[in-house]
Amino acid sequence: MKAIKFIKSNMLTAIAIAAVASIIGLQSFRDSSTVTLDNTKAEPALYWYEVDLVNNELGPQKNSSPLTKSQAMSNPSITSCNDAASTICLRGYETEQNEGDPFTAAPTSDHRINRSNP
Structure with a gap:
């Protein structure tokens, strides 16, 4: 028991x-x-250059210190391009380039700012 x-x-x-x-x-x-996965990729800070599509070369450098695409687009002294179409306006590079250097295609969309007018 x-x-x-x-x-x-x-x-x-x-x-x-x-x-x-x-x-x-x-x-x-x-x-x-x-x-939690953070799928947002940080934009790279770049040196931005005007693009001469006629001569296929870089134009003047637009910033003296690296800026992200968002920072460059929000600064009217850098660009008035709105990134709304496929014609390139500015090309970003990780390192400084020279005006007149050959223009190379941007590897990704965060390395270019497009304009809506040709």
């Missing part, structure tokens, strides 16, 4: 411990499985 009573009293304790352990385990799993 004592053995059955002992098992019954310990069974409830074991079930309570298992329930608490399960709740704690599920809570820690939920916290560790919440992963």
Whole structure:
């Protein structure tokens, strides 16, 4: 009789411990499985140049220190181009270039600012 009573009293304790352990385990799993991905890529800071499409060369440098595309577009002294069409207005480079250097196509859209008029 004592053995059955002992098992019954310990069974409830074991079930309570298992329930608490399960709740704690599920809570820690939920916290560790919440992963947030930042898919936003930072714009590179670049030196911006006018583009001479007739002679296929770089025009004057527009900024003396590197600026992101967003920064360049928000500064009227850099450009009034609105990036709304496919005709290139400014080309950005990671390093300084020389006026008259051959124009090369931008590797990605964050390296060019387009204009709506030809």
